[in-house]
Amino acid sequence: MGVDTLREEQAISRAADRLVQLYADTHSAEHVRGVVEATHKRFDGFPIRDFVPILVERMVHAELTAEARADQAASPGAAVDVQPETTADTVDDAPDSPEIHSPENDRPSRKPAALIHNKGFLSLVAAAVVVAAVVVVVNTGQDEPPPTPAPLTIVRGVIGSEKKAFFEDPRVQQTLAGKGVKVEVESAGSRQIATSIDLRKYDFAFPSSAPAAESIQRRRHVNTKYTPFSSPMAIATFQPIVDLLTKAGVVKEKGTVPTFSVDRYLGLVTAGTKWEQLSRNDAYPVDKNILVSTTDPRTSNSAAMYLAIASYVANGNAVVHGATAEKSVLPLMTRLFTSQGYTDNTSEGPFNEYLTVGMGPTPMVWIYEAQYVDAAARGQLKPGMVMMYPSPTVLSQHTLVPLTPSGDRIGQLLSTDPELRGLAAEHGLRSGDAARFAKVATDHNVPVAKDLIDVVDIPSYDTLEHLLDGVAKSYG
Structure with missing residues (x-):
């Protein structure tokens, strides 16, 4: 199993654990994991994998919510909160729409498995999420289409190669997407970043030391810097x-x-x-x-x-x-x-x-x-x-120099967001989350200098x- 496949499987496993806890009152753990496995298999054969775990989790969440509401509706004397314009017929006849992936848009459905019919539609959804984070909804069964999520802000950076695995981690990408940004990085030698690379096409530069960052600050007349990691x-x-x-x-x-x-x-x-x-x-x-x-x-x-x-x-x-x-x-x-x-x-x-x-x-x-x-x-x-x-x-102080307001936002997020700091620790970076760093080292039998x-x-x-x-x- 390749590294990327292993990461995806680990992310799917964590999603399944969350869903089992969330639906403990309405569904058995075996059923929840079965739905997760079946949904995950629908993405087999598609080359774009970065957002598969989050798509799977949202789709399963929608399906399980629909099942729970349907069971509640079938119970004698149960009170069910159904939108006035939604009936069994309209649910059956309306085209499947990705807006049901969001919890706030969940509605009862007698066909939860019909979220996706074919690989072509699946590929369209995955590609749309990766490229623009915009899901295009075509729904002729409603008078007003649901709101379209705002597109992610693309932020480009040039980084030292030792941080490449961190930025490529789907969990990091998912966390940043939750903040409305998608970070695209290119790696190079840190002194190369500081002395010879044209930085005009980047929003931030992230070399691996303070001296390299100082050189960039001099060249670009930037006073601000962030030091979220060290090693x-x-x-x-x-x-x-x-x-x-x-x-x-x-x-x-x-x-x-x-x-x-x-x-x-x-x-x-x-x-x-x-x-x-x-x-x-x-x-x-x-x-x-x-x-x-x-x-x-x-x-x-x-x-x-x-x-x-x-x-x-x-x-x-x-x-x-x-x-x-x-x-x-x-x-x-x-x-x-x-x-x-x-x-x-x-x-x-x-x-x-x-x-x-x-x-x-x-x-x-x-x-x-x-x-x-x-x-x-x-x-x-x-x-x-x-x-x-x-x-x-x-x-070595990994120092980020913001070159645009978007780059400055990345510096702030990496320095203050608890989830990103924890994920950095999982990649071996000393990010201020000492407990998580120590746990990673212990879990993988790496003696480190405390x-x-x-x-x-x-x-x-x-x-x-x-x-x-x-x-x-x-x-x-």
Whole structure:
């Protein structure tokens, strides 16, 4: 079962649970789940899936409500609230209309199963909801057509790739649709967003760090920003590598959360140590330099965060500031990146390789903590995969810069809406809903650092840019 199919099945299951509780007084749980299953099957074969769960829930709600009212009407002495102009005949003869999907428009019907007759009509409804969120009602059995829902406001954004899964989550899309908006996103490297992408066609920019956001604010003369999410940087690796580096004194396992000494790691890099040179190395005896795989520092924020930590340690555990300090640390910073060979533009690339290919090409991958937690929640992790925290680390502040009033509204919603914050936590993002984040990590057996103590500051925007530009020049 694919990831999208799994998400849809989970959303349908949650909808069924809600409906079972809602109709506990009138319908058995078995009957409710049967209606949900039958309704869901009517959407088989249709390519547009985003709004299937909400359509199914509304259709089943309408059907069960109609059944309950019909049963009430059949009971001796029962008082039934029926619209004056609605009779059994008009209900039978009136064309099926999507307005019965809304609870406030439910009416008794002797043919609840006739909500949808064929795949063509189903496709029309699904496509209309996805494209414009407008259901066109054709109803010749009434004098006045029901009101048409207002179309959703389309809001476009460019985001760091690590937030792509969050915005593609049907639950997130459904929650935003309930607020009257549909968000369409494109992903890119955060530094690429900040320096080279034409932002005029977007309503908001959502890179993965404060320095990248600051660059955008300068370019676009924007004072407002929102920081709804954060994520510490981490390293995705494998248990044999953890064991090997523990023997070498690079990794320490504090409880269930391994920590990676950046200072000892830089010592190995400076000495040009290769994996096969580590003593008692039966796990990974390869003729390769010991390096953490990162993204391209010319385009990606996660690489900039790696540089921020490494430069801090190389500068004697002090934030780099000034031309002298920059010149001192730059040779080692350059070596950390150019020795890797090819690097991807976004954090999605190397992490996907880690998930699919394994330890061979990428024994250690620089990631956001959120990526690992989200992969665990999706069932993508394999036995032996481990996340460890660099010591020190930095907290990447996912910062949204609104470029239009619509973009500003998205920033407000992501920062204040409890449901969206909770869903962000389910995708591994630290959104302020600490309890939900902890539950997600616990449920999927991901040891996470509860209290982030060993966190250092990022260099100023100008210093970081100088270092990144210096590394970029070494690529030729």
